[in-house]
Amino acid sequence: MIKSINEECGIFGIYTNEISDYAVYSTYFALYSLQHRGQESCGIAANDRGVISIKKDVGLVSQVFNLENLNELGKASMAIGHVRYSTTGSLSQVNAQPLHIKHIKGPLVIAHNGNITNAAELRQKFEENGAIFYGTSDSEIIAYLIAANRLKLNSIEEAVKQSVKTLKGAFSLIIMSAQKLIAVRDLTGFKPLCIGRNEENGAIVFASESCALSAAQAKFVRDVQPGELITIENGEINCDKSMCSQKCHLCVFEYIYFARPDSIIENISVYDARIKLGKLLAQQNSVDADAVIGVPFSGLVAAKGFAIESKIPYCDGFVKNSYIGRSFIEPTKNLRENTIKIKLSVIESVVKNKRVIVVDDSIVRGTTMKRIVKMLKEAGAKEVHVRISSPEFKHPCYFGTDIDSQENLIACNMSRQEITEFIGANSLDYLTIENVKKIKLPESENFCNGCFSGVWPAETPKNISKNKFEQKLNIKNLKTN
Amino acid sequence: MIKSINEECGIFGIYTNEISDYAVYSTYFALYSLQHRGQESCGIAANDRGVISIKKDVGLVSQVFNLENLNELGKASMAIGHVRYSTTGSLSQVNAQPLHIKHIKGPLVIAHNGNITNAAELRQKFEENGAIFYGTSDSEIIAYLIAANRLKLNSIEEAVKQSVKTLKGAFSLIIMSAQKLIAVRDLTGFKPLCIGRNEENGAIVFASESCALSAAQAKFVRDVQPGELITIENGEINCDKSMCSQKCHLCVFEYIYFARPDSIIENISVYDARIKLGKLLAQQNSVDADAVIGVPFSGLVAAKGFAIESKIPYCDGFVKNSYIGRSFIEPTKNLRENTIKIKLSVIESVVKNKRVIVVDDSIVRGTTMKRIVKMLKEAGAKEVHVRISSPEFKHPCYFGTDIDSQENLIACNMSRQEITEFIGANSLDYLTIENVKKIKLPESENFCNGCFSGVWPAETPKNISKNKFEQKLNIKNLKTN
Amino acid sequence: MIKSINEECGIFGIYTNEISDYAVYSTYFALYSLQHRGQESCGIAANDRGVISIKKDVGLVSQVFNLENLNELGKASMAIGHVRYSTTGSLSQVNAQPLHIKHIKGPLVIAHNGNITNAAELRQKFEENGAIFYGTSDSEIIAYLIAANRLKLNSIEEAVKQSVKTLKGAFSLIIMSAQKLIAVRDLTGFKPLCIGRNEENGAIVFASESCALSAAQAKFVRDVQPGELITIENGEINCDKSMCSQKCHLCVFEYIYFARPDSIIENISVYDARIKLGKLLAQQNSVDADAVIGVPFSGLVAAKGFAIESKIPYCDGFVKNSYIGRSFIEPTKNLRENTIKIKLSVIESVVKNKRVIVVDDSIVRGTTMKRIVKMLKEAGAKEVHVRISSPEFKHPCYFGTDIDSQENLIACNMSRQEITEFIGANSLDYLTIENVKKIKLPESENFCNGCFSGVWPAETPKNISKNKFEQKLNIKNLKTN
């Protein structure tokens, strides 16, 4: 049941006009609201008149933070928070964010969401100048870049700006120095970032998604624009749009799967977008059925849109056990079969003797959907028609979405017919690329949908698959010296 | 957002024909499936050829059990599990179940769901005979009763049977001795209990709800009947129905709120029952609206039923943050306002400028619903019509459901009109008692609906409110001696 | 290096004239001072105007108690504490003390040090009357006895007194009811118990050893006499000596090994007693040597006495690693050899080319001493002469000291000459029974030294070895019912 697509991070920053526990607690609450964007590690850095305190570790917000360490973070006027998804092992707390370093001009704290496509080149350049690296994340490279630029330029915001011009790929960044809070988004706008304001106390808030703004009782103001650099200092906001040249090409998967339904990104409600995807999927539909169900939780909203459009009744087909988390003990092999039904259970009375349309957001390897179809048929479904609210995954993502290797993507290796047979469905349909674009009309060509189309809105690295890139970084461990 | 109605427990037992890790792991998985019935404490007792191992503690299944203590429970042929909700403090691990004691004939393990209405009298009788008590739960009284009867009778099952005749109130019990597994249900059948069977290995399973059977790969066989006593020994099942005289009067709140939607109780799907309650509620409805939404998670299914019947579109009105649990740090007062929206967030685009019907399963004090209506109006809802899929709470429950004191129940203190004004809704309707009964036709009078009607299917204690009873037990602490 | 002799418990109780955090904190500190008497589990029960709060668990005081649960125990006027050594497994938190029960007249809290020799008979009698037992400790039997007597008698102290007359064996008890604190010691006085008083606030304190009195800033008043029952109520102390008929026969191992050197028991300093044992051992000595060393920590004081008397210089022969505790990870077999030297390390320069006399308090199986002699010889000792500051263990203890089974006691199975060869020593001597008695002159015959002499100062159980008794209790698990 583990999804193979995972967003890398959620970021949050707050600038207030007082020194109190408001900054740290708001960040703490906000990380709860962004937890869906990363469950691997999390952290908060607090700034009390230039002195930085930080707490970060592997684990959920509820596991990493407690009353004691929130108190140790203490009163502050600024804070930055981060939740992270990573594929590395459990000992890798070194990559937890925010990144907190000191350079010649003072402390620098960075929270990063995205993927730098020229990271390897930049890293090598720094290493050739004597740089040392602690982890494998892009954030260290960004820190070196800012530190190097700060040497030549007069302010941290100029250094950040210069760095943005060097960095390629996808990034939304929130940066905290001794006295300033800075937010910036890559020129293509792959990753979301918005700004909010608490009208009572004037605090300014940046967040990956608008759903996190209420953590600081802030109201949504607007999205940070691609290439825009916002600096807050002494309570004043400076918006530098001189790098804003391109249209926004947000990752379309934010609407399909990543973002929380109550978030609004680029003036589009994520919930509405998913309903629309479901409706469009229903318009493509060619079969009659008795019930529309969604795979929890990723397929539920699209299923509702499908039901509305198709006029086939929407029903809950499954109960997903929300108590199962990381500490769940997987048994030895012979008992493993039991645990699948513990995690996801079919509501028999809903599907028995019914022709069922089951909607999910995507198919990666196909094994999960195969199991779902099997469960539905065992529960008595007469027919199971699978409908996917996105096109086939056929290409890698270079910009921060963790898509499985192409050799594992079922749509790269099987025809539509073969997939239908593999998963055991009576029929299968994917939303077309044209329909995905209709989330936003008529500029929908502005989304990045490279994983479906193979066409990306920014330069992609040559001859380097994501995996090979990682190997390159790791292979150094084995270098002779 | 904390509900004031809480079921006391979920119970599970398994008898297998082998000594392996299957019994303990099945119980562990089953407790995950029953976790919704009690989040305060949990426990597992394992039986390896008469030697009992037990682990129980305050906390969720995921917090109490780990690889180490599951291994310590070890291989077994029988096991019993329990999840418990309790109102007592964090130091009260003494009341965690299963109860494991030794009496003259050997070990006895008891898992109990329900409330014994003559507990105080029985306790006093035992105390007058020199009994000592560790906790305040009914289970100890049951243990003393069984031990006393065992002295006079020839087998543990006869002792249990004799005890059932003395006990008044509501109870489903799973009892394990050195060699036997016994399940029994009170004569009125207040609390659910079903039996399942693993067809591959012949294991017999008892569970509060059918949704837990798949934890042992067992299939549902049937409900244990009110008054039925089932004994398993040497792989043989003996069903003693000699006490089965009454019709079943299951607590109707199992369908309205407690049980998991995928459970089947008395041949009625809980999901179907909730859909039906929603439909009946819609039939009572007198207003037009643009959207039907449910309060997560308790009102969601009834809202779907309402939408189907009313033909008003069903929408998701809220996002409930599933990462917030016990370890969430509530901030100091001035920041508390923030956290409400962290826990439950309105999807603005769904309700803005809409006339909204919001469905929930019940109103207790009214303060939660008041906040929900306020949130919806702040999000732009033009009208908010509240529909409750159960009648007004007006009476106490003597049989194990933790209903608030009458002085706190809003329906005891305000008229329908006053409540509507208090919660700020445009209109308010409750399902009628007549309609609640229609879950099951035509014998629906068999449900216990005393909390709505003030009429109970079994004797109720006189002159003793639940609270007074507890006071009576506690006051002993202050006795002079 | 694990000793096979272990005292069962340390107990502490405090009665104050105010409700503050003084009672709980004093008990917490006192348990640190008594921790050497039991490292398996510990607990504190606090009494605030008759309402009992309790926290107990498996683990050291430093592991079980933290700021949070000390605060939950809260303000109190009375408190009881307990540290326990037990041989049972890690899941056995059921036997942790104090025992807290409720009987017909209110709450009862018991802290117990000792061993009841007629426990099996009493337990059976209670079971025949319908009693149920949670654990396997004697304390439950004591609780039943007091509860039964309380039914017939007018006060808790009379009930305790009557119970003392029924109980056989060794026990020092501290008992707390809603309003009273009671201390009592068995008629033979096997286990120590003293009374202290805080002169500033008038608080009365009971403790297993005087070293724990300063935890409450109390000064030593006197030992509780064998058979004496002291009741404190409303700030008044009542000393009932009507059962004081026998001389005290304290377990001599309190002086040899159990008690802390700074404790004073029966007017004898434990430190002085050990110095004296060492001196007497030196008087028995027949060899010349260059250095006297002790085995840490149990043999160090006697070694100093030996050195003084023999005029052979005392040296530190070993460094014992004090950081190694329960969480030390024992490696797989092939690396195990390493860990012995991590735990205990020889100071080479002290023993190299020296004739060494090494003093320890006892030899149980001989394997530890064998390893010590080997380490000393490997470090260059020319001769190793072993001197033991107690006689040979040859008999079981029925009164609470956990001595190994006779089949394991090396002195039951080998001659002095054979033991000498087995451990690889150049010579070996034990202190004679006559010399052990000289700790206290001339009444030294009053100590219990049954484990050496086979003569006990109280009735011993017939035909029942300690192990068999335990088997008898356990075998019930397997009883048919």
Place this chain on the structure above:
Amino acid sequence: MIKSINEECGIFGIYTNEISDYAVYSTYFALYSLQHRGQESCGIAANDRGVISIKKDVGLVSQVFNLENLNELGKASMAIGHVRYSTTGSLSQVNAQPLHIKHIKGPLVIAHNGNITNAAELRQKFEENGAIFYGTSDSEIIAYLIAANRLKLNSIEEAVKQSVKTLKGAFSLIIMSAQKLIAVRDLTGFKPLCIGRNEENGAIVFASESCALSAAQAKFVRDVQPGELITIENGEINCDKSMCSQKCHLCVFEYIYFARPDSIIENISVYDARIKLGKLLAQQNSVDADAVIGVPFSGLVAAKGFAIESKIPYCDGFVKNSYIGRSFIEPTKNLRENTIKIKLSVIESVVKNKRVIVVDDSIVRGTTMKRIVKMLKEAGAKEVHVRISSPEFKHPCYFGTDIDSQENLIACNMSRQEITEFIGANSLDYLTIENVKKIKLPESENFCNGCFSGVWPAETPKNISKNKFEQKLNIKNLKTN
């Protein structure tokens, strides 16, 4: 009772000829043996064919390591371990060691004991070149230096060698690259470092103290010489002594206090050295007394030496509670008085009516000794004569020993007579500098004793007190940017 003098670190490294769990477990055991050198944080880095795994955290070895993370460290052919004492707060896990970084030529792991006196200049130089720093420890500076030199030189050992020439101050370093294990000691030899060898399997071991060698079943070979650089690669050892120009000036406090008594440093047994210090102190003595006692644990050995020389009997004057650690809950102010006696308790019978000589290794602020004298007098000591086995602290240490600021050092602010009165002693004597030098004859002038004499064997930083240096580092947090 908290000492104000604290060694910074203990380090350990092992090179084996196989890939097994031997390297990691040996390091784990060794950290237990070095725990006395640092209790704040600890860590282990393991090297399996160039791939580094690391686990480090704040806490004792027993708290940081468990079976799970030892297994995750896994099989390895090399490993490095570190224990650290630090003065920084609990959130500062960033400074835990070993330091693990990646530079252009691969991974680099550093364990460091000492203090770099030109750290601030070096740090600034690197920062001016764009370097970023994570923590405040010297180790990062060392890493940058090695990385920079590696760019210009052909091997890691040449880079380390070049770095040693740049570094000023005190350092013993163990460094691990993908394929090599390197040990090096500063040219003055302030900090100890020795080499051992497991004769069975040929493993080579480096350790701060010889007491840690047995953790790998290795035997002591010799001390690493000041300025010596040892490289192990492909099982071959290369000892580069080309920088060995100076005599060793080990910190004399290693003998007085830091090192474990069973360690041998520069061919001198630490135990013997302390006995000798005690004897020399006795030769200075002018008073008669009845007993010599030591302050546990730092003064115990010198007290024994004093007793031997003076022929006044050595006795144990105190019991120190070894169960009290970091998790001990200090009570609110009014109960604090109690806890002092819980931590350190006087054995009354030893000192009552006696003239007592009490020996400790040093006096820092005088408050601890004042309390000790008071306790002894309250316990009945007629006279208390304080003897210190080192000279007065009068000067700062620039080389890694954490001595209190001069304004707090009692010997900087009071005359001998005034100190005697302040602590309430009948007399007071310190060991003379001349006598301290006699630990090693006749080259004893080779020790560094700058904290006593104000004369150091290496260049000291100008115009920079240790505290000011730290301020300088921290002040950057406040820099405008």
